[in-house]
Amino acid sequence: MGIDPGASSVKVVVMDYGGGEGEILFRHVERIRRRDPAKVVQECYQRALEACGLGEDQIDYLASTGDGDLVPFRRGHFYGMTTHARGAKYFSSEVKSVLDVGALHARAMRVDERSRVLQYQMTGQCASGSGQFLENIARYLGVGLEEVGPLSLRAKKPEVVSTICAVLAETDVINMVSRGIATEDILKGIHLSIANRLAKLLRYIKADSPLVVTGGLAKDAGLMQAIREKMAEEGQQIQILTHPDSILAGAIGAALWAGFRHEQLVPFQLNAPNLGEVPHGAGA
């Protein structure tokens, strides 16, 4: 099982490892919506067990990623980059680069054929390359999150916004609304602004094709189009892929690494003082 508590939602998958192929038995995304994240994690965990008809002791290995502190019953934890890289490989076995766009951060990674991260770059403290920023904008504009992508795709004359700061960009948007700019054009401008930041990350790591986009924003068709336009503008011919389960990439990666570690650990008893003797490495 992989559990990925993020800034705005908790993602859970239960998988049959199947020697690394991996089959998803259960998937769930639960928005936190001002609730106690630890309780949301616990509810998701119980829901996963019930849906699969499994008891706690029937989960071979439960791995967390993201905010692992919220999953005290985990067996192991994998860092977000490691799991998103693995999740991206699950979506596309040819993947060379990964772009994870979550609620608060975005990061670009170059990976090898085993989904091992070779090089990476992250956004800093600023949230202007992230889902939370887009969510705030959607709220100002009075549109649902699911409408953002389709509206942006219909834009005719995108309105340029600040590409530096989420706070300034939000102020820009308020001004645009008062100037009567069409919602589609505002959203496309926002998408281009985010895409500009993401393209910088991809440039830093010298991203190769194909690129798999993971995280909550991967399903935003407007943003994907904006990224393609930015990359084309920079003369980069890069295939950009998404997947309907992109938001679950971290949880899927965690579950697959969990399966990998479980196979390594099978000969060793839990709570025996010999875990340190397990040979590490040789991943997937």
Add this chain to the structure above:
Amino acid sequence: MSTSSNRSRTLEEVVQYCESLYEDTKLQCVQRWKAAEAGRRAIGFMPVYVPRELIYAAGVLPVGLMGGSDRVEIIKGDAYYQSYICHIPRSTIEMALSHYLDDLDGLLCPSICDVIRNLSGMWKLLFPDRLCRYLDFPQNFTPEVGGAYYRRELEELLADLERLSGRKVSEGELNRCIELYNHNRELVEQLYDLRAKQPWLVPTIESYLLLRAGNLLPVEEHNELLENYLREVPGSHRRQMDNIRVFLIGSFCEQPPLGLIRTLEKAGCYIVDDDFVLTSRWLTRPVEPGPDPLGRLCKAYLETSTFHSSKYEGPQPKPKLLLEQIARRRADGVVFCAPSFCDPALLDQPMYMRALDEAGIAHTSFKYAENTGQFQNIREQVGTFSDSIKLWGAPSPVRT
């Protein structure tokens, strides 16, 4: 002079008590200890090592000073040190000038680096009425040279301590204290052995706080506390995690904030050995009590003190000793966790790293200050280090 409480605590109570001592930057527990009996004296000492047996035998409580952590805002202390100097001397000065250390009747500054030597000079200027000694440890380990020199150094220290406490130290009393501290070292070693064997039972944050408690408590009480913890912890039913085992090195003087230690563990590392609070682990074997205990303390320093950045290399190269210790603890990798501007720790690092590379042992390094408050970057770095060892047994990815 024991203040032994003879009260058994639960595991949670032991940890809470240690936390309260960690937070006692104004040394109220030392104040209480002194108030309990007229004429009691206490003396502070800086890292890394002082012969606490000698101090305690003189009726003086040795109090380990390890900076102000993130609990002391440095304002006055900054005026005494340049910006390229580490934090611990400035927080020590800050605490002294803010009257946090008023209950100390003196200060011992062991020869760990030039900055701590300068601290002893500043203390003498700021507090001319209080005892202050710079303890220059031998860098020559032959009994005729380094041993003879160290003996004179200890005799002078003993004379100072006897003047401070107004009491002559007998051989019997020194031997009694040697035995108390031998027991202390044995208990600390048991704690470290248990953590190396079953690290999920002994989180490093707890072993660290237990060691820090020994900086403030009389040795009898610290021994009881350690025994109490070792008695309670096997029944704690803590779950084993699939973490890597790391050897942490470089944090022997200025201490990392507790948040940093927690961050390392949350990032997927079991710390199976470290160099925190080395005073209690400096001598690697018991000091044999008997006639001429002062000579025995000297001999123990020459023959059994651990390898360290503040110590000249003995007959065995330091990297070799580090590799042996890593093998003994079955560590998967090494985390170099040193304070910014710490000359001893940072100067030894390239030598250790070269040896680790040659031995194929993964390592990662970062720096901190005692008041560092943001650990996201360190968590990211150590998290990827942990993943790369667990999954690839190879070095971490590169952040561009």
